[in-house]
Structures are given as structure tokens and as C-alpha cells.
Amino acid sequence: MNKEIYITDYNCVTPLGFDVESNWKALLEGKSGVALHQVIDNHDAFFVSKIDDEKLEEEFKKLFGSAQSTTENFTRLEKMFLLSLKPLVVRHQISDKTAFILSTTKGNISLLKNESTLPEGVYLSNLAQKLADFFGFKSKPIVVSNACVSGVMAISVAKNMINAGKYKDAFVVAGDEISEFVISGFNSFQAIGSEPCKPYDKNRNGINLGEATASAFITSTPSENERFKFKVLGDSAINDANHISGPSRTGDGLFASVQNAMKEANVSSEQIDFISAHGTATPYNDEMEAIAFNRMNLQNVPLNSMKGYYGHCLGASGLLESIISMESALHNTLIQSKNFEEMGISQDLNIIKENQSAEIKYILKTASGFGGCNAAIVLEKC
DSSP states (O other): OOOOOEEEEEEEEBTTBSSHHHHHHHHHTTOOOEEEEOOSTTSOOEEEEOOOHHHHHHHHHHHHOOOHHHHHTSOHHHHHHHHHHHHHHHHSOOOTTEEEEEEOSSSSGGGGTTOSSOOGGGSHHHHHHHHHHHHTOOSOOEEEOOGGGHHHHHHHHHHHHHHTTSOSEEEEEEEEOOOHHHHHHHHHTTOBOSSSOOTTBTTOOOBOEEOEEEEEEEESSOOTTOSOOEEEEEEEEEEOOSOSSOOOTTOHHHHHHHHHHHHHHTOOTTTOOEEEOOOOSOHHHHHHHHHHHHHTTOTTSEEEOSHHHHOBOGGGHHHHHHHHHHHHHHHTEEOOOTTOOSBOSSSOOEEOOSOEEOOOOEEEEEEEEGGGEEEEEEEEEO
16 A cells, blocks of 8 residues: 655755745746856857856855865755755754655766866766765665656655655755756757747747756655645656657657546546646647647646746756745745747647636646656645
8 A cells, every 4th residue: 555655845946046935935026047148158148047156155155164175075066956955954854764866967067078088976876975975865875867857757756665665755856057068959959049938938939948956855754843745646757759859749648647647646637726837938848738738638727837937957847846836835826937928839728827826736747858758746735
């Protein structure tokens, strides 16, 4: 018999703030981290969502001290991870039955620049071990790196490994940073927008990349004094095997993922109160999602994309957007899908055009990514 698995705590570090409270306030005010930044030398600026370096260093020194040995021992991305994780580690005990799960697509890829050999820190297993060792985790770290569904899948991995009895609880941390490598890769696909992205909008012209770290504490044994509890009711990950960088035109993989997750959760389409969708603002992704959601009779459920606020944060996006969706449920507030004005998909969706009050109990969070991967989870506010 499966255990009940809960998310009882979380935190995030983004261009909009270094904790959940500041991020939520910024979202209510309609602020976006997306702006023009010079990422590649001798190249035009790109619209990306990037954390201010000075603010990052200031926050890091505030939490971890200003000793030169401390500040120099960690890469910029590692500092983002540590800032996200520390508040959770302070509030929850680590035991030998505690899992440490890292979600990232590229990790310390920036270390490769101007290097002729592979630095040790570029290996994802080494990155995970370094973070785990810093906080004294006793179990071997688990790395989830499956393109842009990684953040959602990390929640699923935690749920399923706790259910299997291998762990009692888990800390999940997800993150990626803006880098020349990532920008160049997406630019080669001609997928990067020339303006702030407009998910599902008729005039969208591509994605904005972003960076963030996010953390969550997941457990089967929540204490009585938890500030909140969200039950992870169902999860699924399906590969549509369509194309290395293009989703199935019929939304098969996402449709099957949502169908499986909702079946495990024993929740109907009518019960879903809110969808936190992937919404990258590329023609194929947005259209595929519209088809998949309509196939599941979810076209009337209020839906948004967070990409207009945060950009596409790769391995962080699924966990970060799950956190924001849970904040929405706690505050009974639906956040508008930023920059959406006119429907630009063949099948209608109930895209949120302005912040509004709503009772939110059941949340559907989805993600899709390169290689044909798709993932979905259903969360219940307790």
C-alpha cells in the first residue's frame, strides 16, 4: 500500500527575490525578471531572466560568511544552490534515511569555457556530492537530468523512492544558470525570442531563457506544526519518441503523462482547479500543449505559464513553477499568464489574463522537453 507523500516546505532563489515571500510579492505586482543582458561577448544582448551578481554575492556572504576561502570555493551556480537549500536544512533534520536529489540540465557547464580538459566540477555527480557534503547528507546523492522535465521528475523520484521504503524524506534542489553554452544552443535552433516571451499568444516569437534555484522538502511523516502540506497524489513521465527537439504534434506524450498522473491521483478533469503549464512561447510547444489539454477535457481549467516572469529556467523550471503554484493555492490567487493578449493556438485554453481570487485544491503541473520527454504531477492542498 502506497504511503501519503507530502511537500511541507520550499524555497527559491530567482531574479525576483531570494526567498518565496519576495517572489510572491513581485508576481502579484506583475514584475518580471526578463530584460536585455549581454551574455556572449561581441554579440547582441538577449532577453533573459538573470540574477544580479552583486546581490547574489551579498546574500551569500550574509548567510555563509565573507571568508575568502568560503566565497572562492563555490561557483556562482553552487552559491545559488546553497542559498536555496539552507533555510530548509535549518528547519528539517537530516538522517541516514534522508535523500538528496539534484535536478539540473547543465550544472557547472560554464566551467568548460576556455578549458582544454574537463574540470571535476562539471560532472553532475560531483556537483551533487559537493552540495550534499556541505550540508552533511549521509546518503548517496541522486541526480535527475532529463532536459526540461527534470524539476517535475525530481519530485516524482522523491515520491516514488519514499514510497518504496528506501527513504523517509527527501530534500530536492533544482537549478540552472544562464551561460554562453545554453544561449548558443537555443540560438542555433532559432528558438530565442527577440522580445519578452508571450506564451500561447498569437504574436509570440520564441523563448527567453532564465536562471534560478529552487528547493523542496518532501516527506511521508509530516509534523503537526508544519506551515502547510501539499500531497503529491499522482505523477507520470512519458516520452513521445517524436524528435530530438520537437514535440509530438498530437501531444501524445503530454496527454499520456497527464492521463496517468490524474488516474493515480484519482482526480477527474472537473476537479482540477488550476494548471501550471510549461508554456515556452514556441509555436510547437504551445500548440502541442493546447491539443493535449483539450484531449484531457482540461480546456476550461484556469492555466498560466510562468515563463513571462522567470524565463525558461531549464532544470529549475519544474520545481520553481510547482512552488509558485502551491503559493497560489495557499493565497487562493491565480496569477496572470504574463504577456498573453490574443489566442495563438488552434484549440482554446482558459489562459489567466489577470490576477484573480480562486479556491485552489487540486493542481496539475506539467513540463515537456527536448528528446520527447513529458512529465506531470497532481498536487492536493491539505
